[in-house]
Amino acid sequence: MPLVNQRVDVPVTIDPNLCIAECTLCVDMCPLDSLAIDPDTSKAYMHVDECWYCGPCAARCPTGAVTVDMPVLIR
Ligand code: SF4
Numbered sequence: 001m002p003l004v005n006q007r008v009d010v011p012v013t014i015d016p017n018l019c020i021a022e023c024t025l026c027v028d029m030c031p032l033d034s035l036a037i038d039p040d041t042s043k044a045y046m047h048v049d050e051c052w053y054c055g056p057c058a059a060r061c062p063t064g065a066v067t068v069d070m071p072v073l074i075r
Pocket residue numbers: 014018019020021022023024025026027043044057060061062063064065066
């Protein structure tokens with residue numbers, strides 16, 4: 001799987017201004033382990049460009065920091 005740095009063109013973006021450092025809830029929820037905690041900032045980000053668009057990462061985030069960019073075909 002391709003590793004990615006924090007980008008805006010991945011399926012899931014996380015607003016670092018809303019993410020609670022060391023929360024890890026979305027990372028724990030993801031069945032694909034696509035999300036990770038940046039060791040420098042302690043904030044979550046998408047580190048693998050793989051997503052099932054299943055949604056618990058966004059639904060469970062307590063601050064609404066996670067945005068899942070659903071492809072038009074499965075909206
Ligand atoms: S669930 Fe929300 S606040 Fe928690 S690590 Fe993920 S993005 Fe940050």
